[in-house]
Amino acid sequence: MHDKRAREILFGAFWKGGWIRDSDRYVSPDDFAYAKRMGYMFDPIELSHDQVVSQLIEERERADLTALSNSFLASLGSRRLDLRSALGSYAFASNFPQHEIATTSATIVPSGAQRCNWCGFYEFQNPAKVDLSLLNFERHRWGGVRRDNPVYAWLDLSLFRAEALQNPTGADQQMMHEILETARSMEPDATASSLEKALAGTLKSSKAERRVLIEILAVCGVLQPRSRAGYFGEFTFDFEREHTGQHFNDWGYPAIWWRGSDGVSETALAAYFPNL
Structure with missing residues (x-):
């Protein structure tokens, strides 16, 4: 709503x-x-690792990929960033494994919390309260920024189910074609930042919105780096998500590794946008 x-x-x-x-x-x-x-703000809640895992998998199983894909495309014109976000959350969750918390001594932080090596969730001895309102603010303002956060993915998918179905217009589909053609035409050494700049005139958007758009397409595997694992047909564990080591580079995984030479994965594109 x-x-x-x-x-x-x-x-x-x-x-x-x-x-x-x-x-x-x-x-x-x-x-x-x-x-x-109205479903925009929430009381803080306590969540354990196992609760998050089971709730995310449950939402994944209830998701309608056609509705998610159509809403993503429709958002290109409407700028309903909250509805754009859900496709990325589904892509992250599509191969998310049922698992118990997996830690090593290196993932026990000073507070005593354990960070799961598989999904990245922090579990405290006394469950910490999660501010779902903050996550929903990020969802509405930018289309989400915590693409690999299982709590965000669960919230995003659950809120999406309460929304009215969105259908893209011909103009929305044309914008998507232009986005893809721009990605295909980038120089071989172009980065995600280069692509963000190149897309500036393609759709009404801020720099932050274009970054999120690219990160969603990367999580979907449409902009999949050939040199790294991703989330299309597989799940990349938290400990496997490598960073470039560039302290100024704050792109999310796997978009941080995408280069122009990687282009567009036609296989992932057909899976997520079969009607384009």
């Missing part, structure tokens, strides 16, 4: 020309109750 007032309350809780500091965040009880009723 798209509700302007609830969205404004959500945004006002976290952003005012930039991030609002935790200590300065405030939402009146009445506003919070309204945004909560």
Whole structure:
């Protein structure tokens, strides 16, 4: 459900020309109750590793790929970034394994939390409260930024199911064709950052939106680096997601490794967008 007032309350809780500091965040009880009723804000909840795993797999099994794909395409014109996000969450979850927490001594952090080597979830001795409102803010503002976070993927897919189905227009499909042609035509050593700049005139978007768009297509395997594993037909464990070592490079995995020579995976494209 798209509700302007609830969205404004959500945004006002976290952003005012930039991030609002935790200590300065405030939402009146009445506003919070309204945004909560509309499905935009939530009470913090406690989640264990095993709960997250089971809930994400359950949402994956309930997902409708056609609806996810159509909503992604429709978002290119509508800029409903919350609906664009769900395809990336599905792609991340598509081969997500049923598993118990897998740790080594190296993944026990000073607080005592254990980081799962497989999915990256941090589990504390006393379950930490998760701020789902923050995740939903990121979902609405940018289309999500935590592509490999299983909590985000679960929330994203569950909220998507409550939305009305979106169908792309011919203009939306044409924009997608232009995005793909741009990716196919990049110089061999072009990076994801180069592609982001090249897409600036293709669709109405901010730099941050184009980055998220590219990262979603990379998680789907449409922009799959040939030199690295991904999520199309497989699941890349958290400990396998290599970084380039460039401290200034904050692209997500696997988009961080994509180069122009990798082009577009026609196999993944056909799987996720069979009607293009």
